[in-house]
Amino acid sequence: MNAQLQPTGSAYFIASETEKPVTHTLSVLVDNEPGVLARVIGLFSGRGYNIDSLTVSETEHEKHLSRITIVTRGTPHVLEQIRHQLERIVPVHRVVDLSVVAQERGQDRPLERELAMVKVSGTGDDRVEALRLADAFRAQVIDANTEHFIFEITGRVSKIEQFIAIMKPLGLVEVCRTGVAAMNRGPEGM
Amino acid sequence: MNKAQSETGRREMTGAEMVVQALIDNGVKHIFGYPGGAVLPIYDELFQQEEVQHILVRHEQGAGHAAEGYARSTGKAGVMLVTSGPGATNAVTPLQDALMDSIPLVCITGQVPTSLIGSDAFQECDTVGITRPCTKHNWLVKDVNELAGILHEAFHIATTGRPGPVVVDVPKDIQFARGIYTPPQTAPRTSYQPKMQGDLEAIKAAVALMATAKRPVIYTGGGVINSGPEASHLLRELVDLTGFPITSTLMGLGAYPASGRKWLGMLGMHGTYEANMAMHDCDVMLCLGARFDDRITGRINAFSPNSKKIHVDIDPSSINKNVRADVPIIGDVGRVLEDMVRLWRATVRQDKSALHPWFEQIERWRARDCLAYRPNDDVIMPQYAIQRLYEATKDRDTYITTEVGQHQMWAAQHYGFEKPNRWMTSGGLGTMGYGLPAALGVQIAHPEALVIDIAGDASVQMTIQEMSAAVQFDAPIKIFILNNQYMGMVRQWQQLLHGNRLSHSYTEAMPDFVKLAEAYGGHGIRCEKPGELDDAIAEMIEVRKPVLFDCRVATLANCFPMIPSGKAHNEMLLPDEATDEAVANAIDAKGRELV
Numbered sequence: 208m209n210a211q212l213q214p215t216g217s218a219y220f221i222a223s224e225t226e227k228p229v230t231h232t233l234s235v236l237v238d239n240e241p242g243v244l245a246r247v248i249g250l251f252s253g254r255g256y257n258i259d260s261l262t263v264s265e266t267e268h269e270k271h272l273s274r275i276t277i278v279t280r281g282t283p284h285v286l287e288q289i290r291h292q293l294e295r296i297v298p299v300h301r302v303v304d305l306s307v308v309a310q311e312r313g314q315d316r317p318l319e320r321e322l323a324m325v326k327v328s329g330t331g332d333d334r335v336e337a338l339r340l341a342d343a344f345r346a347q348v349i350d351a352n353t354e355h356f357i358f359e360i361t362g363r364v365s366k367i368e369q370f371i372a373i374m375k376p377l378g379l380v381e382v383c384r385t386g387v388a389a390m391n392r393g394p395e396g397m
Numbered sequence: 398m399n400k401a402q403s404e405t406g407r408r409e410m411t412g413a414e415m416v417v418q419a420l421i422d423n424g425v426k427h428i429f430g431y432p433g434g435a436v437l438p439i440y441d442e443l444f445q446q447e448e449v450q451h452i453l454v455r456h457e458q459g460a461g462h463a464a465e466g467y468a469r470s471t472g473k474a475g476v477m478l479v480t481s482g483p484g485a486t487n488a489v490t491p492l493q494d495a496l497m498d499s500i501p502l503v504c505i506t507g508q509v510p511t512s513l514i515g516s517d518a519f520q521e522c523d524t525v526g527i528t529r530p531c532t533k534h535n536w537l538v539k540d541v542n543e544l545a546g547i548l549h550e551a552f553h554i555a556t557t558g559r560p561g562p563v564v565v566d567v568p569k570d571i572q573f574a575r576g577i578y579t580p581p582q583t584a585p586r587t588s589y590q591p592k593m594q595g596d597l598e599a600i601k602a603a604v605a606l607m608a609t610a611k612r613p614v615i616y617t618g619g620g621v622i623n624s625g626p627e628a629s630h631l632l633r634e635l636v637d638l639t640g641f642p643i644t645s646t647l648m649g650l651g652a653y654p655a656s657g658r659k660w661l662g663m664l665g666m667h668g669t670y671e672a673n674m675a676m677h678d679c680d681v682m683l684c685l686g687a688r689f690d691d692r693i694t695g696r697i698n699a700f701s702p703n704s705k706k707i708h709v710d711i712d713p714s715s716i717n718k719n720v721r722a723d724v725p726i727i728g729d730v731g732r733v734l735e736d737m738v739r740l741w742r743a744t745v746r747q748d749k750s751a752l753h754p755w756f757e758q759i760e761r762w763r764a765r766d767c768l769a770y771r772p773n774d775d776v777i778m779p780q781y782a783i784q785r786l787y788e789a790t791k792d793r794d795t796y797i798t799t800e801v802g803q804h805q806m807w808a809a810q811h812y813g814f815e816k817p818n819r820w821m822t823s824g825g826l827g828t829m830g831y832g833l834p835a836a837l838g839v840q841i842a843h844p845e846a847l848v849i850d851i852a853g854d855a856s857v858q859m860t861i862q863e864m865s866a867a868v869q870f871d872a873p874i875k876i877f878i879l880n881n882q883y884m885g886m887v888r889q890w891q892q893l894l895h896g897n898r899l900s901h902s903y904t905e906a907m908p909d910f911v912k913l914a915e916a917y918g919g920h921g922i923r924c925e926k927p928g929e930l931d932d933a934i935a936e937m938i939e940v941r942k943p944v945l946f947d948c949r950v951a952t953l954a955n956c957f958p959m960i961p962s963g964k965a966h967n968e969m970l971l972p973d974e975a976t977d978e979a980v981a982n983a984i985d986a987k988g989r990e991l992v
Contacts, residue, residue, distance in 0.1 A: 238588055241537065242525060253530050284717070291714035297534040297554060300588040 226282035230259065231306035232317055232389045233290065234397050235275040238298035239265045246296050247275060256281060256289050260321075260364075262386040272300070276389050278319075303397045305389055312393065319389040323367045328355040329378030337377040344370050355380070406580035412541045413438035413572040416505060419548035421448050422581050425476050427467065427841050428452070429460035433480025434520060435507025438572035452841055452870055455862040457484050459834035461491020462860065465500045466835030467842045469821045470796055472625060474501040474556050475838065481507045482520030485566075486527065490828060493531040495562035497825025498648060499623055501555040502562035504528075505548075510570040511539060524566045533561030538568065541576035549581040558591025559712040560623055591711060595728030600736045601744075603683070603707045603724045608745045610681035612755045613641045616664065619648030619824070620686015620710060620730045622817045628731035629817040632685065633657070634738050640749050642759055644672035646687050647809055648824045655813030661759070662768075665693040666960050667806040670767035670969055671759055673958075676701050677966035678758070684708045686730040689719040690825070699965035709733045767958045767971055768810050777927050779804065779879045779950040783811040783851065786877060789934045791815075794846045796839045798822065800832040800856030803885035803956045808851040830859025833876055837863055840872040847875070847938060854880040855904060864917040867943040875937050875944045881952045882907055889955045894962070914945035923947040 237243050244263055251258050260278040265271065279289060286304065293302045305317035325346070327337045330353075341348065341358045344366065350357035355378075360370050364387060371382055390397065410418065416439050420428065429452045432440045443451050454460040457479045464475030475495075479488050485506045495502040509518040525537045534554050536547045544567065551563045607613060615636065621628050629652045636643050636659050643653050644661040653660060662669035664676055673695075676682070682704045687693070689708075694700040700720060708715075708722035709730055716725045726733055770780045797812060798821040799805040805822060814820050821839060823831035832850040840848040850857075857878055867874050887902040911921030920942045924933040930948075937944050957972035970979065 238586070241539075242529065242535075245526070246529060249530055288714065288718060291716075291718075295712065295714055297586070297589050 226284060228280050228282050229286070230278060230280050231286050231304055232319060232387065233277045233279060233293070234301075234303045234305055234389065235277065235293055236300040236302075236397065237273050237275060237296075238300070239271045239273040240298055243273070243296075243298050244275070246298070247277075247293065250292055250296065251277075251279070251289075254288075254292060256285065260386040262388055276387055278387050278389075301397065305391050305397075308391050312391070314392055317389045317391045319363060319387045320361060321364055321367055321385055321387050322359065322361045323371070323382060323384040324349070325358045325360060325371060325374055325382050326355060326380040327358065327374050327378050328380050330354060333377045337374060340370075340373055340377075346370065406578075408578050409575055410578050411438070411442075411573060411575050412538075412544050412567065413442045415541070415544050415576070415578045416548065416567065416572070417442045417446060417449060418578055419545055419552075419581075420476065423549065423552040424473070425449055428476040428478050429454055429463040429467070429838065430478030431455075431457050431460060431480065431484060433482075433484050433507060435481035435509060435569050436478060436484075436505075436567075436572075437507075438569065439478065439505070439507070439567075451478070452837070452866065454834065454837075454866045456860065457487035458490050458830065459837070459860050459863040459866065461488050461502065461504070462494070462828070462831050462834035463838030463841070463863070463866075464502055464504075465491060465495055465498075465831075466798055466821045466838030468495075468500050468502060468838075469622075469835075470818050470839040471842045472818060474503050474552055476503045476505070478505045479507070480520065481509055481524065482522045484520075485522055485524040485564075488564075489527060489531055490826075492528055492562045492564065494823055494826040494828045494831065496531050496533065498823065499560050499619060500562065501560040503551055503555050504532075504562060504564045506564060506566045507572070508537070508566045508568040511568045512570070514568065524564065528564045531562070532564050533559075535564035535566065537566045538571050541571050541574040544571060544576065545578045545580075549579075550586070552581075553585055554589060558589075559620075592713075592727050593711070593729040593732050595709065595726040595733035595736060597736065599724055599726045600733060601740060603726060604737060604740045604744065606681055606705055606707060606724060607639060607641075607683060607741070608747060610641075610679075611751060612675075612678060612680040612758075613639070613683065613752070614661075614675045614679040614681075615641050615643040615683045615685065616645070616676065616687055617643065617649045617652050617685045618646040618687025621649055621652040622686075624686065624729055624731035626817060628652070628686075628729075628734055631731060631734035631738055635734060635741070638738060638741050639747070640752055641683070642675055642756070644668070644675065646690070646693055646824070647822060649687060650809060650820045651814035651817045654815040656815060663809050665690075666695070667810065667956055667958065669810070670765050670958055670971060671762040673960065673966040673969055674762045675759055679704045682706045684710075684722075685734070686710060688715045691719070694719060695960045695968075696963055696965045701966070765971060767969070769972060770954070773951065774927060776951045777924070777930060777948060779807050779881065779954050780811050781927060782877075782879060782930065782948050782950055783807050785930050786849070786851070786934055787812045789931065789938065790847060790849065793938075794843070795819065796821065796836075796843060796846055796848045798832040798835040798839060798848070798850045800850070800852045800859075801827045801829045802853045802856055802887075803881075803889065803954075804851055804853040804856075804879040806886075806956045807879070812851070829853075829856040831856075833857060833860050833874070834863045834866075836874040836876070837867050837870075837872050840867070840874050841870065844872075848872075849875045849877055852876050852878045853885060854878055854882060854907060854910075855884040858908070861913070864914070864919055864943055864945070868918040873941050873943055875946060877937070877946045878910060878948055879950050880907070880910070880947050881950050881954065883952060885954075886956065892955070910945045910947035914943070917943070919943035919945060921945050921947070923949070925949040
């Protein structure tokens with residue numbers, strides 16, 4: 208009852224967000240040292256940012272540098288904050304918003320590829336159909352016996368999503384995906 | 398050890414020796430800490446040397462705040478040393494406090510031996526995991542040969558760029574192990590390169606914008622203090638040159654003197670009417686080393702709607718975070734001010750009379766006398782107590798710390814700060830219990846100075862155990878408690894927002910602070926009458942002992958002026974308008990919708 212008479216107040220000023228969120232892909236070059244991935248992930252969870260996809264691997268062994276690719280969603284204002292907050296992390300060398308760079312160069316978006324392994328089990332017509340569709344999607348068979356296939360498929364996220372959706376009624380068992388690897392077109396590095 | 402090693406300062410020693418050697422090599426004179434199983438080898442080394450003095454606190458949180466007070470009052474890094482597990486977790490509050498207020502703090506923690514990490518060993522915790530979000534950077538040392546380099550890097554990162562806390566977690570076997578010590582080198586890692594010098598083109602644009610201003614205001618923050626005394630000096634020069642009015646955040650008090658002619662007082666939620674109105678109506682805002690915190694801006698979409706904003710900050714993530722900057726300048730405030738002053742002198746031919754209408758307007762706002770309160774002959778008004786304290790201490794070498802709450806705001810409003818590094822308070826995190834240990838830290842750094850913690854009766858009880866440390870180390874800190882027997886600020890919000898239902902904000906079993914002071918071996922004073930206040934304050938200053946001063950003030954006084962929730966700078970609640978009814982209705986239905 209009290210709650211009705213006396214709407215709850217707050218010591219904080221809360222304004223609603225008016226900008227529309229967009230999806231961007233970031234490349235983050237970091238020292239490959241213990242805890243560096245935890246720092247990046249902790250920043251996203253701690254400040255309430257989104258991670259749609261995250262991949263990481265050491266890319267320059269002599270310098271112990273790893274490249275992290277993050278697909279994230281937010282308003283342009285939040286995306287700018289994410290970039291600056293990432294740059295504050297001590298072992299972070301560079302942060303590049305690949306989507307912004309692509310737009311600056313008049314391209315739609317950066318090159319983005321993902322790899323998935325897709326296990327399908329079945330016999331008879333379903334099995335034949337699965338193999339035929341895999342061929343159409345240029346998926347490779349990397350393991351098989353008389354009852355199953357494991358396909359390896361590489362491509363844009365939308366292509367992989369489509370392939371998985373098609374395999375579902377044909378006996379889809381499990382899927383494993385790498386997440387997005389990305390870079391910008393053209394001769395320049397990040 | 399061979400000859401080449403000794404010539405370059407490289408020597409073989411144990412990890413524990415390296416910790417002490419690294420402290421010495423980084424110029425550390427005092428550390429604050431508490432021993433325990435996982436740091437015993439380091440304590441053994443401390444015992445066998447005299448260059449670093451260790452201040453034994455009574456709780457690790459106290460060590461952290463003491464180190465913060467030490468850092469804030471000296472401009473050097475504060476250092477704390479604690480054990481693993483509970484020692485480290487108790488350090489979390491001061492670490493986060495230092496992170497939010499950009500205080501250089503080096504925290505060395507013991508850790509269980511490497512072989513036991515991950516086994517849920519006695520007094521084990523994931524220190525680097527727990528402290529990762531509340532430090533600028535942290536390290537778990539896994540190889541004794543990396544220990545010295547990490548410690549030097551820790552000092553470098555804590556004190557450069559935007560300063561902040563760091564943690565070095567040292568397992569016990571690393572403290573015992575022998576390895577090669579390397580002295581500090583100036584080869585910072587390539588991924589950490591704070592930008593010090595502001596972009597000259599941006600500074601030129603800023604100066605050009607400032608030169609055209611009809612209604613300018615300078616808004617400064619803790620960044621000016623952090624940048625060093627030279628930055629405060631340059632700020633005063635810029636104000637003299639431009640004739641612009643100036644206000645400051647809580648953290649920035651003292652960078653420009655409160656007695657200065659262009660001073661508007663503090664801005665923000667409990668800032669002055671003239672400062673907030675000037676922020677709202679200005680046409681050019683120069684923000685120096687402040688971060689547009691929500692306590693400063695009020696309702697963000699009504700914040701200074703018609704101004705061009707110049708924002709100078711060393712941290713790029715501060716720019717455009719809360720408020721869009723028209724002219725962003727990334728760099729150290731001191732360096733940017735140097736360029737700004739030089740360019741203004743060289744390029745601007747200013748007609749100072751153009752600012753007259755603006756100052757006439759400011760004087761009209763000032764005439765509202767927003768900090769006024771009704772004096773009382775029988776009861777000490779809290780504002781009066783601060784004013785008398787200020788009068789009694791202003792001509793001395795005085796440092797002020799505070800706890801968090803109404804007393805903190807009254808201190809900021811009514812105590813005039815003339816110099817930087819004289820005001821230590823918990824701004825960002827708002828840590829009750831900060832002030833008493835911070836005062837201890839300040840007193841250790843400045844043994845001859847007068848160090849006063851302006852406290853509240855609730856806050857002071859959060860870290861009152863450090864009275865014992867103050868007695869042990871002959872630190873004659875003065876704890877000036879504005880005792881209203883309430884958590885005053887909590888109560889004020891309950892009156893504003895929760896129908897005056899005072900849920901758990903009254904302290905019904907208050908200790909006898911005089912007896913408590915005596916029990917600790919300090920000195921207790923109680924004052925209940927306005928007429929006795931000056932004598933009691935004089936007694937407090939004279940006693941060469943830690944003092945608990947129980948200043949009984951009006952119990953129901955509230956802190957005004959105030960920007961209520963969901964309101965803009967030009968919608969302040971002023972003290973003469975703050976009737977019971979106005980207070981109850983200060984936040985209208987629209988403001989509540991914003992919640």
